[in-house]
Amino acid sequence: QVQLVESGGGLVKAGGSLRLSCSAPGFTFNVYYMSWIRQAPGKGLEWISYISNSGKSTYYADSVRGRFAISRDNAKNSVYLQMDNLRSEDTAVYYCARDRSAFDMWGQGTVVTVSS
Amino acid sequence: QSVLTQPPSVSGAPGQRVTISCTGSDSNIGAGADVHWYQQVPGTAPKLLRSGVPDRFSASKSGTSASLAITGLQVEDEAEYYCQSYDPSLSVPVFGGGTKLTVL
Numbered sequence: 001q002v003q004l005v006e007s008g009g010g011l012v013k014a015g016g017s018l019r020l021s022c023s024a025p026g027f028t029f030n031v032y033y034m035s036w037i038r039q040a041p042g043k044g045l046e047w048i049s050y051i052s053n054s055g056k057s058t059y060y061a062d063s064v065r066g067r068f069a070i071s072r073d074n075a076k077n078s079v080y081l082q083m084d085n086l087r088s089e090d091t092a093v094y095y096c097a098r099d100r101s102a103f104d105m106w107g108q109g110t111v112v113t114v115s116s
Numbered sequence: 117q118s119v120l121t122q123p124p125s126v127s128g129a130p131g132q133r134v135t136i137s138c139t140g141s142d143s144n145i146g147a148g149a150d151v152h153w154y155q156q157v158p159g160t161a162p163k164l165l166r167s168g169v170p171d172r173f174s175a176s177k178s179g180t181s182a183s184l185a186i187t188g189l190q191v192e193d194e195a196e197y198y199c200q201s202y203d204p205s206l207s208v209p210v211f212g213g214g215t216k217l218t219v220l
Contacts, residue, residue, distance in 0.1 A: 044118060
C-alpha cells in the first residue's frame with residue numbers, strides 16, 4: 001500500500017530548530033503538490049504549508065510564516081519542513097499529505113514537542 | 117478557532133442515521149470550493165472519505181454549508197470527522213474543528 005513516511009520529530013527547547021522529512025515512495029511524486037498539516041494534543045487539524053509540484057510556489061499559514069520553510073527534492077521523492085524559532089504552541093503531531101485539493105494520502109505523523 | 121464550523125459531537129445508536137454539518141462562508145464553501153471529509157480514529161492519521169465509499173456515507177453541499185450523512189451506523193464508525201475546504205482568496209486549505217461521533 002502506498003504510504004508517506006515522516007521522520008525528524010523530537011523534543012526541542014523553545015527557540016530551537018527541527019527539520020522534518022517526508023518520504024513518498026510508490027507514486028509519481030513530481031506531479032503532486034504536498035502539504036504539512038499538524039494536530040496539537042487534543043485539538044483539530046491545522047494546515048500549515050504547501051509546496052507546488054515543481055517547488056516554485058509555497059504557501060504558509062499565518063501561525064508559521066517566517067519561522068517555517070517547506071522544500072522538496074523530487075529526485076529523492078521527499079518533502080521537508082524546516083522549523084526554526086520553535087514555540088510551545090508548535091507542539092503537535094506533524095503529518096505530510098499528498099495534496100490534490102483533497103488530502104488523499106497521509107503519513108503516520110511525527111511528534112514534535114517544544115519545551116519552554 | 118477554526119474557519120469552518122462543525123458541531124463538537126454527535127451520537128446515534130447502531131443502525132441509525134446521523135448527519136454532521138460544516139458551516140463556512142462566502143470566502144470558502146460559498147465561493148464554490150469543494151468540501152472534503154476525513155475520518156480519524158484515535159491514534160491514527162486522518163483518512164479521506166471518498167464519495168460513497170462505503171455507500172453508507174454521503175456528502176452534500178449547499179450555499180455556504182456542507183454535510184456528511186452516515187446511515188446504518190456501525191460501531192466502527194466511531195471516530196472524529198473533519199470537513200475541509202479551500203479559501204480561494206487566500207489560496208489556502210481550511211479545516212473544520214472536528215466532530216466526535218459516538219455510536220451508543
